[in-house]
Amino acid sequence: MRSTKSVAFTLFLVIVTSLPFILNASFWSLSALYRGGYLSVERPSVDVLVSEKGTFKAGFYQVGENAFSFAIWYAETETLNHPATVVWMANRDRPVNRRASRLSFRRRGDLALVDADRTVMWTTTNTDSAGEVLELRETGNLVLLDGERKVVWQSFDQPTDTLLPGQPLTRSMRLVSKKAEGIYNSGYYSVHFNDDNVLSFIYDGPNTSSLYWPPPENTVWENGRTRYNGSRYAILDDMGKFNSSDWLQFKALDFGLGVKRRLTMDFDGILRLYSLNERTKDWEVTWMPEIARCRAHGLCGENGICFYQPKPTCTCPPGFQMKDPADWTQGCKPEFEIVCNKTEVKFIKIPNTDFYGNDLNYQPKVSFEACKNICINDCNCRGFSYKMDGEGKCFPKGLLLTGQSGPHYLNDMYVKIPIQMNFSGIFGHSNLDCSKVSLYKILDRAYAVGQAWGDYLKYPIGFVIAFGVAELICVAFGWAYMHKKTVHLHNLNQGYVAVSVGFKRFTFKELKKATKNFSDEIGRGGSGVVYKGVLEDKRVVAVKELEGLNHGSEAQFWSEVSTIGRINHMNLVTMFGFCAEKQKRLLVYEYLKNGSLEKNLFSNGTTLTWENRLNIALGTAKALAYLHEECLEWVLHCDVKPQNVLLDRDFQPKVADFGLSKLFDRGGNNISEFSRVRGTRGYMAPEWILNQPITSKVDVYSYGILVLELVTGRNSIGSQQIFENGEIGNKQLIPWIREMVRTNQNWVEEIADPQLYGMFENSIMGTLIKVALQCVEEERDLRPNMSQVVNSITSACLVDEVVYEEIE
Structure with a gap:
């Protein structure tokens, strides 16, 4: 009886709590807002405009603890597992309070976003005529129409960071990125037509502005563009084709009708075309420019250096430290006073590094000593870049901005420091990801003093609730009694159901x-x-x-x-x-949306990044270490292979089919005693064939094969076609890799998958290959256990040491 009352009381609370929202919903039209009406921030789930087919919604969107913006978002992506995809915001830099704020359709025919203290945060007062109705169209365009249904104002004319199909980008418009993931106020990157009529990516940071795409070192013609156009007009059509008046053209990979798309300037300074996967409700990149992410200016701020480990990551040069520990875009500050006396300075060498632009002058065909003296004798010089390519190119720097480091950079950077500063010579890179500035203080706004407009509704709502309470209680008790009987019968038929939450x-x-x-x-x-x-x-x-x-x-x-x-x-x-x-x-x-590693690694048209591959290797190792050493029961996988490593929406690995060996061999008392051979040809340890005792080292062997496939992009099963000096030869994977390591000075570059295009950290790649080769030793006692594998990879990732050389 107590259980019945508890269920009934819970149901009563749910109904009573939901009733105000149900009642309020009936008072509002979701298709349009008319002159004299308003949308309230206190009912963000109710006071929304919905497009004709339900593709888009417009209403108040929470951007902080007590901060809301009026926005448009894709309704289909608004689920428990997916944050809504916002495509437009009216007041991204001036959010309003969660109480007493509203979007008012004023009597004079314009829109005004009013904060709790009655401050107007945004308005459409520049309209030529009075509006009569506000509608959200199926294209995602929010339009203000007059009495003749003519557009008075539209959101398509004031884009934020996103361009939708059919929305033009003109000479007066620009797409401006948000500050960071989850931080919607304006960032430092924009897309717009520059003074040469060329659609360009611009970095507008705290200290400087610069163009970084198309590559500014090339001419307009070399970049395939033209400056001879006066229209400055670009548009993405419904098929997924983008056309610009400066000759920039591209198509989505899934070119065709019926796909929902958006073109967004992301917070890391890269413009990307996204297509919505209707099945998973995830956005998939279907076009992006050919630009390395570290080439986006300002990612690591002034004096900061961007490198790949495996994703864009920031560090400070020796003698510098972060200005703001939560924000890499603020860069690094020197721990010393800049001195001008040339007898009191020296340089510290940072290999394979360059700071883009800000050259005081350029000196070709000069010696290293001459280049150093140019910087020593100039008080404004903060360092110099020198390229030993047979021509002796010298670049003295007035500012150290857009620092980039990697094996593909032929320049060495020499940073000027006081002569009394000493360093140990070895410094570890920071592992903070500069592509996500996720630690900004959450936006907050104080509540206004006084009674909110919504407070006046509490009396009629309270009356309606009280009127229905008695009937609701009766219904609740009756439902609970019947439910109890049903559950009892169900349990008798089905047996014990729950083992743990969700199982x-x-x-x-x-x-x-x-x-x-x-x-x-x-x-x-x-x-x-x-x-x-x-x-x-x-x-x-x-x-x-x-x-x-x-x-x-x-x-x-x-x-x-x-x-x-x-x-x-x-x-x-x-x-x-x-x-x-x-x-x-x-x-x-x-269900994992990106399918198996096999599909992503060996299928045509799918390329895993270095970041993806390193995460897969490390995540898979952690999973196997857990099965072997940490979980309650010792579990061998016995079939580790790319088909059994699945990838989630972020390409994080999840090992599948673990524990099936227990189910197939549950008749034995010892898990190492298998009734038949387990595994897949090409991934099986020699113990299976030699009829030796089966231990966790069989999984270690299979893991090693998987990692070798991961870094080379080649399948281990059967003979492989390996390109060597332009010729194709047939050699099995493991012997070929061992021979490369033994005989080739540049073995890391030769072994790595050509699809990575050299975009990886050599030291980490080398460690990964060496660990994998240890895992595939014929003698099982020579193989490491999985926890040792995890430690080796983790250590290589966290300490990517670079030796800095002091130059007097």
Whole structure:
């Protein structure tokens, strides 16, 4: 009886809490706002305009603790797992309070965004005539129309960071990036037509402004553009084609109708074309310019150096420290006073590094000593870049901006410092990611004093709630009583369901419905077929129908699968539950949108970045180390291969099919005693063939093969075509790599996947290859365990040492 009352009381609270929103929703039109009306910030989920087919919404969007902006966003991406994709904001730099603020459609026919203290934060007062109705069109354009349905004002004329299909970019417009991921106020990067009529990327930082794309070192013609156009007009059409009056043209990879797209200037200074995957509701990049991310000016601020480890990362030169520990765009400040006396300065060499632009002068064909003296004798010189390419190019620098470092830079940088400063010679790079400035103080605004407009509604709402309370309680008690009986009968039929939160026993009928009668096959392996499905709670799942199991003992199957269900690690695929009915054995896993590593590594048209590959190698190692050494029961995978490493939306790895060896061999008492060989040809350790005891080192061997495939981009199965000195030869992967390491001075560059285009850290790549070769030793005792592998890779990533040489 107590349980019945508890359920009823909970239901009562839910209904009473939801009633005000239900009642308010009935008072508002979601298709248009008319003159004299308003939208309130206190009802952000109700006071919204919705486009005709529901693609876009316009309303108040939270940007801080107590800060809201009036925005337009893609409604389809607004889910529990996906933040809404904002495409326009009226007041991105002047947010309003969460109480008493409103968007007013004033009697004189214009819009005004009014803060709680009645300050107008944004308005459309520059309109030529009075508006009568505000509508959100299916194109994402918010339009103010007069009595004749003519456009008085439209959001398409005032873009923020995004251009939508059909929205023109003209001479008076620019796309301005947001400050950082999740920080919507204006950033430092913009796209607009410059004075040469060329569509360009501009960095407008605290201390300087500069153009960085198209490459400013080239002429307009060399960049494939023309300055001879007066229209300054660009547009993205519905097919995914972009045309600009300066001859810039490009197409989306998924060119064609029916795809939702957006062209956004991202916070890292790169313009990207995104297409919406309707199935996963994720945005996928379908075009971006050919520009290395470190080439975007200002990523690491003044004096900062950007390098790849494996993604854009910042560091300060010796003798410098971050200005703001939470914001790399503020750069680095010197720990010394700048001196002008040439007898009191020296230089510290930073190899393979350059600071772009800000040259005091350029001196070709000069010696290193002459270049050094030019900088010593100039008080404004902060250092010089020297290129020993046979011509002796000298670049004295007045400012140290847009620092870039990497093996592909032929310049060495020499930074001027006081002669009394001493360094140990070795400095570790900072591992702070400069591409995401995520530690900004959250925007906040104080509440206004006085009663909010919405407060006056509490009395009629309270009356309506009180009027329906008695009836609601009666309905709640009746529903609870019937529900209790239903649940009791269900439990008798289905047995014990929950093992832990989110893990349950499914009926075959449930999974048949979720998978649409097992119609969407997404994978097939030795253990069974995998289907895609959607559960009743809208979770997208992968359902594996196991094959080759002994179905005699349902209780034992239940016991062991529940053990696997309790295994939890960020790099292991989460199992939501199972089904065991009659002869059916199914496992229900989370669904990973980017599929398997095999598909992404070996399929045409898919290229994993160095950042992706390093994360996959490290994440997979952590997952196996957890299975071998940390989880409650010792679990061998026995089939580590690219097909069983799945990638989430951010290309983070999750190992799948772990623990299946327990299910297939649950008749034995020792997990190392297998009834038959497990694994896949090409990834199997010699122990399987030699009939030796099976230990965790079989997984280590398979992992080593996987990493070698990951860094080379080549499949280990069978003979491979390896390009050597322009010729194609047939050699197996491991012997070829060992020979390269032994005989080739530039073995890292020769072994690395050509699809990386040299964009990787040599030292980390070298460590990864050496660790993988240790893992594939024929003698199992020579292989490391997985925790040692994790430590080796982590150490290489955190300490990428660079030797700095002092030059007197």
